[in-house]
Amino acid sequence: MSDYQIINPYSGDLIEEYALQGREDVDRALALLVEGRKLQAETPAFARSDILLRLANLLQDRKEALARLITEETGKTISDSRVEIERAYNTALASAMEARGIHGEALDSDAFPPQRDRVGVVLWKPLGTVLCITPFNFPINIAMHKIGPAFAAGNTILFKPGPQNKRSAEMLVQLCYEAGMEESVLQMLIPDIDATSYAVAHSQVHAVNFTGGTAAANAIAARAGYKKLLFELGGNDPLIVMDDADLDAAVAAAINQRFATAGQRCTAAKRLFVHSAVYDRFATKLVEATRALKVGDPTKDETFIGPLIHAGAADEVEQRISAAVEAGARVLAGHKRDGNILWPTVLENVPDDADLVAEETFGPVMPLRRFDEVEEVVSLVNNCAFGLQAGVFTQNLSIAKMLFNQLDVGLLAVNDGPGFRAEHFPFGGVKESGVGREGVRYAIREMSYQKSLVI
Ligand SMILES: NC(=O)c1ccc[n+]([C@@H]2O[C@H](COP(=O)([O-])OP(=O)(O)OC[C@H]3O[C@@H](n4cnc5c(N)ncnc54)[C@H](O)[C@@H]3O)[C@@H](O)[C@H]2O)c1
Numbered sequence: 463m464s465d466y467q468i469i470n471p472y473s474g475d476l477i478e479e480y481a482l483q484g485r486e487d488v489d490r491a492l493a494l495l496v497e498g499r500k501l502q503a504e505t506p507a508f509a510r511s512d513i514l515l516r517l518a519n520l521l522q523d524r525k526e527a528l529a530r531l532i533t534e535e536t537g538k539t540i541s542d543s544r545v546e547i548e549r550a551y552n553t554a555l556a557s558a559m560e561a562r563g564i565h566g567e568a569l570d571s572d573a574f575p576p577q578r579d580r581v582g583v584v585l586w587k588p589l590g591t592v593l594c595i596t597p598f599n600f601p602i603n604i605a606m607h608k609i610g611p612a613f614a615a616g617n618t619i620l621f622k623p624g625p626q627n628k629r630s631a632e633m634l635v636q637l638c639y640e641a642g643m644e645e646s647v648l649q650m651l652i653p654d655i656d657a658t659s660y661a662v663a664h665s666q667v668h669a670v671n672f673t674g675g676t677a678a679a680n681a682i683a684a685r686a687g688y689k690k691l692l693f694e695l696g697g698n699d700p701l702i703v704m705d706d707a708d709l710d711a712a713v714a715a716a717i718n719q720r721f722a723t724a725g726q727r728c729t730a731a732k733r734l735f736v737h738s739a740v741y742d743r744f745a746t747k748l749v750e751a752t753r754a755l756k757v758g759d760p761t762k763d764e765t766f767i768g769p770l771i772h773a774g775a776a777d778e779v780e781q782r783i784s785a786a787v788e789a790g791a792r793v794l795a796g797h798k799r800d801g802n803i804l805w806p807t808v809l810e811n812v813p814d815d816a817d818l819v820a821e822e823t824f825g826p827v828m829p830l831r832r833f834d835e836v837e838e839v840v841s842l843v844n845n846c847a848f849g850l851q852a853g854v855f856t857q858n859l860s861i862a863k864m865l866f867n868q869l870d871v872g873l874l875a876v877n878d879g880p881g882f883r884a885e886h887f888p889f890g891g892v893k894e895s896g897v898g899r900e901g902v903r904y905a906i907r908e909m910s911y912q913k914s915l916v917i
């Protein structure tokens with residue numbers, strides 16, 4: 463009798479069924495990782511860097527096989543999955559480069575009285591063992607963003623992928639071993655909720671690096687006690703189109719950053735604010751581009767939108783669209799379903815308090831909202847539990863600066879959408895979008911502590 467069935471989200475075929483692991487598996491893995499801490503302490507930075515570089519090259523070599531696994535498990539289109547592996551290569555490469563450059567600083571005690579004639583040497587040291595928990599939507603790159611920096615910093619790693627991603631995660635771990643990471647340094651488990659919670663609270667886990675939703679984050683925070691927490695959570699990110707925007711570029715960004723991955727991305731452009739002066743022209747172009755998108759089989763090169771992760775996810779998004787329509791929203795494109803596939807949907811006149819826009823909606827639906835004064839947008843964006851990223855299309859630097867100063871977000875992209883991410887940039891949000899920063903250099907610091915030597 464299995465605990466988990468991996469179902470292909472597009473075909474509905476059963477891929478694999480397996481038993482989730484228990485507390486004894488957590489104890490066994492953590493005992494091994496305690497041993498591995500000695501090994502990591504003896505491994506010089508250049509050797510860790512070489513292992514990460516080999517891993518980057520292996521990701522390139524196995525790109526197609528990994529991409530196919532991601533598509534089979536998640537329904538992400540094959541072109542999107544290939545992009546994810548390219549990104550994971552960059553993440554591994556950046557981790558290899560940063561591993562050689564982790565350095566502290568020297569301080570002079572005599573900057574303040576009394577005179578003590580001492581020098582402080584402040585170095586970064588690994589926290590110990592980091593529990594890395596990842597979501598379904600970017601199973602390899604988000605895992606790389608955790609494993610790469612944690613390893614570079616000298617930690618040992620307990621990796622817990624989403625249960626749907628068992629096969630791609632196993633392949634990633636095999637590549638890590640092939641690159642030279644020892645089993646005592648990296649262990650992967652897919653435990654049930656009880657055993658995951660046990661791992662979070664375990665005394666041999668020093669930090670939890672989690673990406674996922676608010677409910678799981680709350681459960682982890684309640685169990686973690688004083689452990690270091692790094693949380694990358696949800697978003698309800700805006701794309702703002704001003705009256706001087708390059709409309710073709712704005713439409714292209716909206717399409718790519720809302721409909722790719724079938725809208726299941728933390729930094730997707732989930733709310734579109736369009737200035738009244740260009741609203742009608744923007745909406746016409748957007749609807750035309752939306753209707754031209756290829757929807758269907760994610761294994762085909764030309765498909766742009768595949769299925770959602772499972773029927774429950776598609777049900778939730780469909781219900782939110784229907785509720786918004788009942789409350790007065792107008793459908794400009796889409797609002798059609800076949801199995802777990804939702805056609806890309808453009809809506810207008812969605813009430814500001816509809817769940818579709820007030821909550822994080824994880825699906826291919828784009829609500830357009832007209833505005834006259836940009837200050838109105840600032841208050842609508844900030845009046846939200848999340849604060850991940852934002853994008854604005856404008857030629858006006860003063861507007862860009864004002865938004866940068868006033869929006870409660872971790873990043874503002876000018877003439878790009880909120881989905882902008884470069885793997886070596888700091889990444890993370892404010893409010894309920896998370897705590898701490900990913901981005902290789904910043905994640906290394908999050909998974910390290912500062913230790914001072916006074917001489
Ligand atoms: N900010 C980011 O970087 C980022 C990136 C991707 C996804 N996300 C967010 O992730 C969510 C979608 O992903 P999901 O559905 O896989 O999220 P999820 O929270 O359901 O699951 C994420 C991981 O947490 C595990 N988990 C679930 N309950 C847990 C518990 N009680 N204790 C410990 N672990 C638990 C899951 O098994 C999985 O491995 C969205 O909210 C999205 O915005 C955020």
Ligand SMILES: O=CCS(=O)(=O)O
Nearest residue numbers: 599600727728729883
């Ligand atoms: O879900 C978001 C992950 S990423 O694409 O922004 O890295």
